[in-house]
Amino acid sequence: MSEIFGIPVPVLAGQLMLGLVNGSFYAMLSLGLAVIFGLLNVINFSHGTMYMMGAYAAWMLMNWLGVGYWWSLAIVPVVMALVGIAVERLFLRWIYHLDHLYGLLLTIGFAWVMEGVYRDQFGSGGQSYPAPDSLAGVTDLGFMILPDYRGWVVLASLGTCFATWYLIERTRLGAYLRAATENPRIVQAFGINVPLMLTLTYGFGIALAGLAGVLAAPVIQVTPLMGSNVIIVVFAVVVIGGLGSILGAIVSGIALGLLEGLTKVLYPEASSTVVFVVMALVLLFKPAGLFGKEE
Amino acid sequence: MAAAEMLRITDLHSFYGESHILHGVDLQVGRGEVVALLGRNGAGRTTLLKSIMGLVGRRTGRIVVNGRETIDMPTHRIAALGLGYCPEERAIFSTLSCEENLMLPPVLRGGGFSVEDVYGMFPNLRERRASQGTRLSGGEQQMLAIGRILRTGAQLLLLDEISEGLAPVIVIALDACIRSLKDRGYTIILVEQNFEFAAGLADRVYVMENGRIAESLRANELEAKAGLVQRYLGV
Structure with a gap:
C-alpha cells in the first residue's frame, strides 16, 4: 500500500494535491473566461494579467498598507471588479460590433501594457507573500502531509466555482445571463438593461480572476509574468471544456490540473505539454469541447 | 382623440449600416386598436416593428409612445414604456x-x-x-x-408574423387569443402575410411597399378595395 505504479504514495498524493491546487486556479480563471466570452463575445486575453494584478493587489495591501490576507480576499475582488468595469466602459464597449479578433487584440494590448507597468514597478524577480498564520501549518492525513493552505485553496475555489455555477444555472439573474448570451437584443427588448449586464458580467469575471490571484499569492511566486504563464494553459482548458460552457470550464480545469500532476510523477518530461495533447485530441474528436454543444 | 393615441410615427427613416430601409413612414395607432401591417416580403414591415423597439442600426424621425418621444432612447427604456415585442423568429x-x-x-x-x-x-x-x-x-x-x-x-403589443407556418387549428386558437386581448383593451400591431387572418382581426390596415406606407384602410373598406390590396400583396 506504500507504492502505486512503483511510486511512493506520499509522492503521488503530493503531486496530485499540487495538481488539484493548479486545477483550482485553472477552473476559476477558465470560468471567468467562459462567462465573459459567452455574453460579451470577447476572448479576454488580459485575464491572466488580471489574475496577476489581483495577486499584486494583495501584496501591495499587505506591504504598503498593512492589510492582511483575509481582508485582501474581500477587498481585492471588489477592486478588480472596478478595474474590469472601467476597462469595459472605456474600451471594450466600443468594439462589440466588430469581429472577435478586435477584442482579442485589445485585451492582448492591455495585458502587455499592464505587464510592462508591473515589471517597471516591481522587476521581474518576484515577491513572496506569506500564507496567513492560521493556515500556515500542516495536517497529517496518514498517507500524506497536507499543507493547510493548499487544502484551503482547493475548498475556497471549489466553493466559488459552485456558487458561480448556481448563480448562472439556477437563479433568475442567471436566466437573464443565459438568455442574453443567446439573444441579447431580444432580452433588451424585454426591458432589461443589457449594456449594464455586459459591464457587470465583465466586472464579475475579472473579480474571479482577482480572487484567484489572492488565493494563489501564498503558493506561487508573485511575478509580473505569472498571468502570461498560466493563461495559455487556461485557454486550452476552455477549449477542452467547450467554449462558453460553465460546467465544462470548472470540470476540465480541475481534471487537467490533476492530469498535469499525475504526469509530473509518471513522465515528468510531458507535464508541460500534456494539456495541449489533450486539447488536440479533443479538437480532433469533439471539436465543440467535452461539454460544448455541437452547432 | 389625442388622449387616446398610443403610438404616433412621423417621417421615420431606418437604416441597417449603409442600407436605407424605411423612407419616411407615418403611422398612428389609437389606444385599444388592432392595426395590421400588410405587404410583400421586404416591404419593411418587420423593420418598422424593430424600429419602434430601437432594434435597427439607426433611425430618424419621431416615434411617440404614449406621449413620450422615444427616438433617442435605448431599447430597454422603450420597452419599459409598456411595449411587448414578439419577433418573427419567436x-x-x-x-x-x-x-x-x-x-x-x-x-x-x-x-x-x-x-x-x-x-x-x-x-x-x-x-x-x-x-x-x-x-x-x-x-x-x-x-x-x-x-x-x-x-x-x-399594453402595446408588436406581433410579427404570428400565424406563419402554423397548422390551421393553431391559427384559429391565435385568432381567439388576439380577440380576447383586444377585449381586454390591448393595443396591437400585427405584421401579417396571412391576409385572411389579419383582415378578420384588424380595425385598420396599413399596406407597406418599398419602405413606405402605400395605403391606409379601415376594416370596412377592405372588402371594397380587396382588389387593390391584392395587387400590393400579389407577387
Whole structure:
C-alpha cells in the first residue's frame, strides 16, 4: 500500500494535491473566461494579467498598507471588479460590433501594457507573500502531509466555482445571463438593461480572476509574468471544456490540473505539454469541447 | 382623440449600416386598436416593428409612445414604456425551460397577466412547463412567445408574423387569443402575410411597399378595395 505504479504514495498524493491546487486556479480563471466570452463575445486575453494584478493587489495591501490576507480576499475582488468595469466602459464597449479578433487584440494590448507597468514597478524577480498564520501549518492525513493552505485553496475555489455555477444555472439573474448570451437584443427588448449586464458580467469575471490571484499569492511566486504563464494553459482548458460552457470550464480545469500532476510523477518530461495533447485530441474528436454543444 | 393615441410615427427613416430601409413612414395607432401591417416580403414591415423597439442600426424621425418621444432612447427604456415585442423568429431560448422563458421578461408595470392567466389562455404551456423551450412544437413556441410578453404589463403589443407556418387549428386558437386581448383593451400591431387572418382581426390596415406606407384602410373598406390590396400583396 506504500507504492502505486512503483511510486511512493506520499509522492503521488503530493503531486496530485499540487495538481488539484493548479486545477483550482485553472477552473476559476477558465470560468471567468467562459462567462465573459459567452455574453460579451470577447476572448479576454488580459485575464491572466488580471489574475496577476489581483495577486499584486494583495501584496501591495499587505506591504504598503498593512492589510492582511483575509481582508485582501474581500477587498481585492471588489477592486478588480472596478478595474474590469472601467476597462469595459472605456474600451471594450466600443468594439462589440466588430469581429472577435478586435477584442482579442485589445485585451492582448492591455495585458502587455499592464505587464510592462508591473515589471517597471516591481522587476521581474518576484515577491513572496506569506500564507496567513492560521493556515500556515500542516495536517497529517496518514498517507500524506497536507499543507493547510493548499487544502484551503482547493475548498475556497471549489466553493466559488459552485456558487458561480448556481448563480448562472439556477437563479433568475442567471436566466437573464443565459438568455442574453443567446439573444441579447431580444432580452433588451424585454426591458432589461443589457449594456449594464455586459459591464457587470465583465466586472464579475475579472473579480474571479482577482480572487484567484489572492488565493494563489501564498503558493506561487508573485511575478509580473505569472498571468502570461498560466493563461495559455487556461485557454486550452476552455477549449477542452467547450467554449462558453460553465460546467465544462470548472470540470476540465480541475481534471487537467490533476492530469498535469499525475504526469509530473509518471513522465515528468510531458507535464508541460500534456494539456495541449489533450486539447488536440479533443479538437480532433469533439471539436465543440467535452461539454460544448455541437452547432 | 389625442388622449387616446398610443403610438404616433412621423417621417421615420431606418437604416441597417449603409442600407436605407424605411423612407419616411407615418403611422398612428389609437389606444385599444388592432392595426395590421400588410405587404410583400421586404416591404419593411418587420423593420418598422424593430424600429419602434430601437432594434435597427439607426433611425430618424419621431416615434411617440404614449406621449413620450422615444427616438433617442435605448431599447430597454422603450420597452419599459409598456411595449411587448414578439419577433418573427419567436426567439425562444434553448438554454431556458418553457417556464423560465415565460418568466424571463421582467414585469414592467401593473395590470399584466399572471402566470395562471397565461396558462389559462394557453393550457398547453402548463403541461410543457418543464420542457426545454426549443423542444416545444412550433405552435407552442408561438404561444410561449406571446404569453411571455403578456406578463410584463405591456399594453402595446408588436406581433410579427404570428400565424406563419402554423397548422390551421393553431391559427384559429391565435385568432381567439388576439380577440380576447383586444377585449381586454390591448393595443396591437400585427405584421401579417396571412391576409385572411389579419383582415378578420384588424380595425385598420396599413399596406407597406418599398419602405413606405402605400395605403391606409379601415376594416370596412377592405372588402371594397380587396382588389387593390391584392395587387400590393400579389407577387
